[in-house]
Amino acid sequence: MNSITLVCLLLCTGVSSFRFEELTQYVNSHEEEFIETLRQWIAVESDSSDVTKRPDLHRMMDMTAEKLRLVGGSVEMVDVGTQALPNGSSLALPKVVTARFGEDPSKRTVCVYGHVDVQPAKKEDGWATDPYELTDIDGNLYGRGASDNKAPVLAWIHTVEVYKALNIDLPVNVKFIIEGMEETGSNGLDDMIVAQKDSFFSDVDYIIISDCVWLSRRPALTYGTRGNCYFFAEVEGPKKDLHSGVYGGTVMEPMTDLISILGADLLRQLKTLHIIRLCFGCSTKLFPLDSSKVDLLAHRWRHPTVSIHGIEGAFSSPGTKTVIPAKVIAKFSIRQVPNMDPAVVEKQVTDYLHSVFAKRKSPNKLNITMVIGAKPWLADPKHPLYEAGKAAVKRVFAVEPDLIREGGTIPIARTFQDVTGKSIIMLPIGGFDDGLHSQNEKISRYNYMEGTKLFIAYLHEVSQIKKY
Amino acid sequence: MNSITLVCLLLCTGVSSFRFEELTQYVNSHEEEFIETLRQWIAVESDSSDVTKRPDLHRMMDMTAEKLRLVGGSVEMVDVGTQALPNGSSLALPKVVTARFGEDPSKRTVCVYGHVDVQPAKKEDGWATDPYELTDIDGNLYGRGASDNKAPVLAWIHTVEVYKALNIDLPVNVKFIIEGMEETGSNGLDDMIVAQKDSFFSDVDYIIISDCVWLSRRPALTYGTRGNCYFFAEVEGPKKDLHSGVYGGTVMEPMTDLISILGADLLRQLKTLHIIRLCFGCSTKLFPLDSSKVDLLAHRWRHPTVSIHGIEGAFSSPGTKTVIPAKVIAKFSIRQVPNMDPAVVEKQVTDYLHSVFAKRKSPNKLNITMVIGAKPWLADPKHPLYEAGKAAVKRVFAVEPDLIREGGTIPIARTFQDVTGKSIIMLPIGGFDDGLHSQNEKISRYNYMEGTKLFIAYLHEVSQIKKY
Structure with a gap:
């Protein structure tokens, strides 16, 4: 005391x-x-x-x-x-x-x-x-x-x-x-x-x-x-959903684009952007069973992180549906820590995802929106x-x-x-x-x-x- | 005539x-x-x-x-x-x-x-x-x-x-x-x-x-x-959905695991499995505007392809939700062509995704099921x-x-x-x-x-x- x-x-x-x-x-x-x-x-x-x-x-x-x-x-x-x-x-x-x-x-x-x-x-x-x-x-x-x-x-x-x-x-x-x-x-x-x-x-x-x-x-x-920067990453392609048998292999699928930039490319960010590296890095490395209490709390309170919450527009019900979704919107958020500025996070994430997407040479349209930017x-x-x-x-x-x-x-x-x-x-x-x-x-x-x-x-x- | x-x-x-x-x-x-x-x-x-x-x-x-x-x-x-x-x-x-x-x-x-x-x-x-x-x-x-x-x-x-x-x-x-x-x-x-x-x-x-x-x-x-091998890739982690602010950075998120094996790793398959390479290759390379009519029809009829239809269990509604989904199931299908055998596709896809998942050292559980295997x-x-x-x-x-x-x-x-x-x-x-x-x-x-x-x-x- x-x-x-x-x-x-x-x-x-x-x-x-x-x-x-x-x-x-x-x-x-x-x-x-x-x-x-x-x-x-x-x-x-x-x-x-x-x-x-x-x-x-x-x-x-x-x-x-x-x-x-x-x-x-x-x-x-x-x-x-x-x-x-x-x-x-x-x-x-x-x-x-x-x-x-x-x-x-x-x-x-x-x-x-x-x-x-x-x-x-x-x-x-x-x-x-x-x-x-x-x-x-x-x-x-x-x-x-x-x-x-x-x-x-x-x-x-x-x-x-x-x-x-x-x-x-x-x-x-x-x-x-x-x-x-x-x-x-x-x-x-x-x-x-x-x-x-x-x-x-x-x-x-x-x-x-x-x-x-x-x-x-x-x-x-x-x-x-922590703060919260919540993003919508929307990839829009065909005018409507397509039959995956009839069209599979002949169109660039928005879902493939989206999964690719969220998956492959978020990992690649490890080598490029410092702040984003921190974000995406910790969720792949940390797990309570491997961590001391101090590490665990540090990662909960003092380090940024990213979570992918889900995808709107794709098939999400039980069962099977052989569809190529026409427009898919990933929802993900980055929890930032002191000295991170949402405006900077917004620019870095947007620029980065667009640059990765551009390399795919996809005819689909990518639109990144930060819908929440809380410090x-x-x-x-x-x-x-x-x-x-x-x-x-x-x-x-x-x-x-x-x-x-x-x-x-x-x-x-x-x-x-x-x-x-x-x-x-x-x-x-x-x-x-x-x-x-x-x-x-x-x-x-x-x-x-x-x-x-x-x-x-x-x-x-x-x-x-x-x-x- | x-x-x-x-x-x-x-x-x-x-x-x-x-x-x-x-x-x-x-x-x-x-x-x-x-x-x-x-x-x-x-x-x-x-x-x-x-x-x-x-x-x-x-x-x-x-x-x-x-x-x-x-x-x-x-x-x-x-x-x-x-x-x-x-x-x-x-x-x-x-x-x-x-x-x-x-x-x-x-x-x-x-x-x-x-x-x-x-x-x-x-x-x-x-x-x-x-x-x-x-x-x-x-x-x-x-x-x-x-x-x-x-x-x-x-x-x-x-x-x-x-x-x-x-x-x-x-x-x-x-x-x-x-x-x-x-x-x-x-x-x-x-x-x-x-x-x-x-x-x-x-x-x-x-x-x-x-x-x-x-x-x-x-x-x-x-x-x-074409034939159709339809897969469920299920990643199961926490017992229930978690608050992404409270738990983000301290747990391996099933959604991150899933996106990672579907995105990063499906691309990596380009270098490993012949059949899967064909599947995942064409959807990233082909688009009608760049293709002759013959190429287009060949990719529609004669080449295999993969489509990711959606994810069950994640947030899929409009708006925002800051959740770490506890169990997510990707639905994807591979259209095969003559001389491809669904049983072989099933084994190759299952083995490959498990091997990629194993490298993540995630505590979550991955379960791959082929629910349709049509020749x-x-x-x-x-x-x-x-x-x-x-x-x-x-x-x-x-x-x-x-x-x-x-x-x-x-x-x-x-x-x-x-x-x-x-x-x-x-x-x-x-x-x-x-x-x-x-x-x-x-x-x-x-x-x-x-x-x-x-x-x-x-x-x-x-x-x-x-x-x-």
């Missing part, structure tokens, strides 16, 4: 009149009610990547605003414009929900960021249960978005609710900023943050993000994330925000937290840092095995309820931070 | 009492009725590759049997056993429908082969119309299976029907053998042909297959097809069957037919040849632009009706063939 921690602990315990027992008791007695709200939220298929689900996403934002109003917040729904679609049309973005609880200038002001959109999920992807029907199995609450990020957002709202229900003053002013496009790159939010830098954010001291998970069974504080983020784990986090974890869980980084991306963290200049902490309550983005995503009752208590305690600890 | 053609033409015209005008007039006056039957057949989603559609496929076989009975055939539905599924269970194969019209020992006997199963099709694949609702646009009849192979099968049944309706004796005895598994490799049919070699096939002189298309607007006779077929285009075909084409269309081979595969042609020893002709009526296996498959009213007339004429011409 270092000296800062010691000072903080002295400040945070004993002296205060923090009525923590009463607050946690309230959480315990309202567990089923909190789960019921989560059930209602999970039932909304707020998949931001699927434009056909946009009405559900709008409804999810309305429900979020309504919930915040219900617990006494001053709520606004901020129009952040439209989204340009690949076909040239545009679509309204989900509004960003902001809320304010308290305006006492003598208190600290925190801003809680979260999102209520989710990744795609279908039962037939291999879910044991309907992904949009919250299902409790042995104390685990299964459903798409349970851990990422609906339960954490609700835990924060319940935090405020619990203070209010017990008529206990919030120890800090609390603001909320809840978006609906996180899973596809937080479209529109960057501009909104820039626009509201001197209004909504002017009195904010700290920004809290609870959109990640612990590393183990021990609670964690997160001080860094990495890094904080100082010695900042008082983290000391407050340690104290809160200690109070609720009676252990020291892990201090970790995150392999995933919370696109907006870096924008908050760059635009507002505020200090940021990531305070996760999700379990290490929650299966974010995967089949059978869940959050446990334990993490949902104890996580709410952690947030309750954290507001108190933050109120104890001395101004520098 | 060679001497055999001349002799045939002399035999076929003038001397005979062939009432061709009456027969074609009947076809003309029943066009709408014939199209209505096709509409009913197209409405059945008899996709043999999708086990969930098996009830539709059984229904399609029943409808075929019923139609043959209605026009006076002696019909049997032959049980050809069950199909083993990848999960270890088994499923009843669709029965094979046989029918017989006439048993006059003084006449020739032909056996018409066809199939009533279809390739997969979904509106969202890019069809302009519902693939299972026959739609007439400018004289083209759009629907899955319209050209491949429902309309040709119906044209043959209508041929018999027309003779009967006009009370004209069939010039030859006609047998039918109609199956429902052609699109997935004619499962069960090989064994049935072997079993019935000395019964159903004993009095058959010739086998006629009309399961292909013309090369141009000119009618064609087809004397060869190529080649006939003698100077055989009297083809001379009869020329005469029939000349009678109906007043042109000489193209003599062509087919890039696609009719799996059973080779089995008929090897097992029964009978001579075979492929007599297509489908148009060159019918889009078999593709979106917006169609047959034109013209090809459907004139094709029926071609079959009517062909039965007459075959009856004129002298015994050797």
Whole structure:
């Protein structure tokens, strides 16, 4: 324990009149009610990547605003414009929900960021249960978005609710900023943050993000994330799919082009581009069984990587189909680390794939688009925000937290840092095995309820931070 | 015109009492009725590759049997056993429908082969119309299976029907053998042909297959097809899909493995395996714009090729998903040519992909399965069957037919040849632009009706063939 921690602990315990027992008791007695709200939220298929689900996403934002109003917040729904679609049309973005609880200038002001959109999920992807029907199995609450990020957002709202229900003053002013496009790159939010830098954010001291998970069974504080450059590589050839018997051997097949530039050529990049070498190198070399714990975590947090997620337009059903797909779109993403710039990654990847494709002398057309370009983020784990986090974890869980980084991306963290200049902490309550983005995503009752208590305690600890 | 053609033409015209005008007039006056039957057949989603559609496929076989009975055939539905599924269970194969019209020992006997199963099709694949609702646009009849192979099968049944309706004796005895598994490799049919070699096939002189298309607007006779070895390459890794941010860089991703062996390594095969070199070579080298007509047709008919159809298990929807798929299955097929043996291709492909995969030292599991292994077929285009075909084409269309081979595969042609020893002709009526296996498959009213007339004429011409 270092000296800062010691000072903080002295400040945070004993002296205060923090009525923590009463607050946690309230959480315990309202567990089923909190789960019921989560059930209602999970039932909304707020998949931001699927434009056909946009009405559900709008409804999810309305429900979020309504919930915040219900617990006494001053709520606004901020129009952040439209989204340009690949076909040239545009679509309204989900509004960003902001809320304010308290305006006492003598208190600290925190801003809680979260999102209520989710990744795609279908039962037939291999879910044991309907992904949009919250299902409790042995104390685990299964459903798409349970851990990422609906339960954490609700835990924060319940935090405020619990203070209010017990008529206990919030120890800090609390603001909320809840978006609906996180899973596809937080479209529109960057501009909104820039626009509201001197209004909504002017009195904010700290920004809290609870959109990640612990590393183990021990609670964690997160001080860094990787960025994400998500690419579409589209190869377009014949006007329509062709019979592979009739045309095989007489046309350059878009699928062969695509597999070739993704496969052969990504390996060849090992010898050419430094950054891309790093990306593609590690996924071919690393595997936990061969790695020490330090290596493993380094490759998860500090090294870039690439993942090929799938191919749109090709035959993807069970069974056989003898078709030459006319247009195929590979989806792959590169997680970058500090000092990598998405704009540079975009140029390098685009130039490289085009140069490789050109060598094939294919008559087909290649189009590379970076559809998400989210920067990495890094904080100082010695900042008082983290000391407050340690104290809160200690109070609720009676252990020291892990201090970790995150392999995933919370696109907006870096924008908050760059635009507002505020200090940021990531305070996760999700379990290490929650299966974010995967089949059978869940959050446990334990993490949902104890996580709410952690947030309750954290507001108190933050109120104890001395101004520098 | 060679001497055999001349002799045939002399035999076929003038001397005979062939009432061709009456027969074609009947076809003309029943066009709408014939199209209505096709509409009913197209409405059945008899996709043999999708086990969930098996009830539709059984229904399609029943409808075929019923139609043959209605026009006076002696019909049997032959049980050809069950199909083993990848999960270890088994499923009843669709029965094979046989029918017989006439048993006059003084006449020739032909056996018409066809199939009533279809390739997969979904509106969202890019069809302009519902693939299972026959739609007439400018004289083209759009629907899955319209050209491949429902309309040709119906044209043959209508041929018999027309003779009967006009009370004209069939010039030859006609047998039918109609199956429902052609699109997935004619499962069960090989064994049935072997079993019935000395019964159903004993009095058959010739086998006629009309399961292909013309090369141009000119009618064609087809004397060869390529074979088809269809592979599943499955790479299985984590127990479930993983978040690519959280796990990217720390696991060997099945998708990376798969793309790598399909892309990099298939190219490397250029230097190793002769047969595979041929396969993968031509698809990277050939393109119509760079090729003479002879080269183009050679690569379509006489050279092997490979097509990668798609990947099951990866993300294939529009939009973005940051997932590491846990299990991915590439589907690819190799069209082989005479003197290539599917068993050898299977061993070479399997061994090679495993050897390449082994070098990656991936902890994932690779499983290669050849799910279709259909042999190529080649006939003698100077055989009297083809001379009869020329005469029939000349009678109906007043042109000489193209003599062509087919890039696609009719799996059973080779089995008929090897097992029964009978001579075979492929007599297509489908148009060159019918889009078999593709979106917006169609047959034109013209090809459907004139094709029926071609079959009517062909039965007459075959009856004129002298015994050797």
